[in-house]
Amino acid sequence: MKYLVFLLFVAFQINAQTKNLKKHINYLASDQLEGRGTGTAAESKAGDYIIDQFKKIGLKPLGENGNYRQLFAAKKGVPPNISQVNANNILGWIDNGKTESIIIGAHYDHLGMGDQGSSLLANSNGQVHNGADDNASGVAGMIELARYYAKNKITENYNFIFLAFSGEELGLMGSKYLLDNPTFDLKNINCMVNLDMIGRYREDKGVSIGGIGTSKFWEANASKLATEMNIKHTLDSAGIGPSDHTSFYLKDIPVLFLFTGAHQEYHKPTDDANLINYEGEALLLDYIKNIIERLNASPKIDFKKTSNPHSTATKSSFKVTMGVIPDYSFDGKGLKIDGASEGRPGEKAGLKAGDIITKIGEHEIKDVYGYMAALGKFEKDQTVPVIVNRKGEILTLNLTF
Structure with missing residues (x-):
């Protein structure tokens, strides 16, 4: 009977998580947010939503001046039509009273109305680029992991920092600014987990697990765990790649990058919430929980430079x-x-x-x-x-x- 009650509890938790993922992505990828263009009023609404979730979950602010936001200037456009906008990173944390922290991050900006580097694959300027997979999926996953660790009654050996970056689509601007102007001590960061486009998991293609070469711990555990969980996966050793984990790697912080791959809707107005594999995303969140459980049983992990110089992997024009x-x-x-x-x-x-x-x-x-x-x-x-x-x-x- 106790086992049956346990199974029912687990099923309830899974259903609640999937329901929350749908809620977050449906809002963040809705037309009313106009594609969350960097520095726009619509992106600010997305930021308000993330902050509201952080407050409800119980995360403490870790931005500037006791707030959740960190303001930075971002440049948009191509010469000679360059403009500057104000954008914000959003930071919250769970203080477990420990010296070291684990970071879980995701970028929340997208291409807006197609006016900031609109898809090179389609002439879609003036249309809402909803960005359900890129990257409402990662933000939703980050929020739900924050909820899990805020409610987790097990004493953790690490604090948790949760980051929502802006300016990723313009060239990792938000994460670069944060790493150059940190609101926390970088020496006390154990590792950074980056969630970018985790909403389209397919059993035939699986998930790319990047950053493996940045720590012996990842090399020993990341693929082994995925195999144990029957998660189809490929590995990428590089610490530098086309997302915000790059900024952390360049500061000698071990990184792990989950990415379920590009698709026909990538950077198009058709990247919509109805195409997300919510059960697949929930599986990847369970993977993160399990890898963090192993991190929790380990001292601060080592950092390794990766041999492949992939500086060209960052998003560029x-x-x-x-x-x-x-x-x-x-x-x-x-x-x-x-x-x-x-x-x-x-x-x-x-x-x-x-x-x-x-x-x-x-x-x-x-x-x-x-x-x-x-x-x-x-x-x-x-x-x-x-x-x-x-x-x-x-x-x-x-x-x-």
Whole structure:
């Protein structure tokens, strides 16, 4: 009978968490928030919502002057049309009376109405980019983890800091500012867990677990735990990648990055809440709880520099685009793509979903980072050969940027 009561309790907890995830994402990705563009009034409403959740959960403010917010200036646009806006990081924490803390973070900004680096894959300026997966999913997960640890009656060996970053879509501006102007002692940070686009888990593709190479602890535990939980996964050792964990890695803090991959709706107005796999996201949150349980039984973990210099992995502006969606979970040689957007250079050249790009012009493409580095070498209207592996057949396509 006690076992049955326990199972019913667990089922109730899971259902409550899934219900909360839906509530958060439905609001953050609603049309009324107009895509949460950096520094906009709509993004400020999203920030108000996050702060309200932090208050209800019982998190203490960890921003500036006893508040939850940390103000910073962000630049938007491309030359010569550059503007400056005021944006805010949002910080809350659980004080367990310990010296060291674990950080769980997610960015809450998105592309607004398509006016700040709107999708290179679609002409959608003026439309609401709701950003349900990117990154209402990560924010919702961060909030629910905050709720879990605030209510957890087990004494933890670490404090918990919960961060919602703005300016990620403009080049990690919020996290960079925070790390240069910290409101807490960076020496007392054990590690940082980054949740960015965790809402589209699929059993065939799984989740990419990044930052593995930044600590021996991750190397020993991250993949092993995922396997024990029957979570399909790929590993990325790099500490630098296209999200806010990069800023922490550059300050010698071990990082772990969860990402369920790009998709046809990435950076488009169609990234909506009805496409989120809520049960899959709940599974990934359980993974984080379990990895933190192992962290809780461990002293402060070590930090390692990763050998692959992936500075080009941060979000940047390029002169050209191929208009393809990378499969970030692919761990083979080359850049595997999930699709090529209609009317863009890749689609015009004949690229298709599932293609593996191994060379662009004279540049060998070993992975997504090599692809991003290569893009910076080309000019608009330039035509180059692209070598593609299509189901074992090697093709050469001519692509014009």
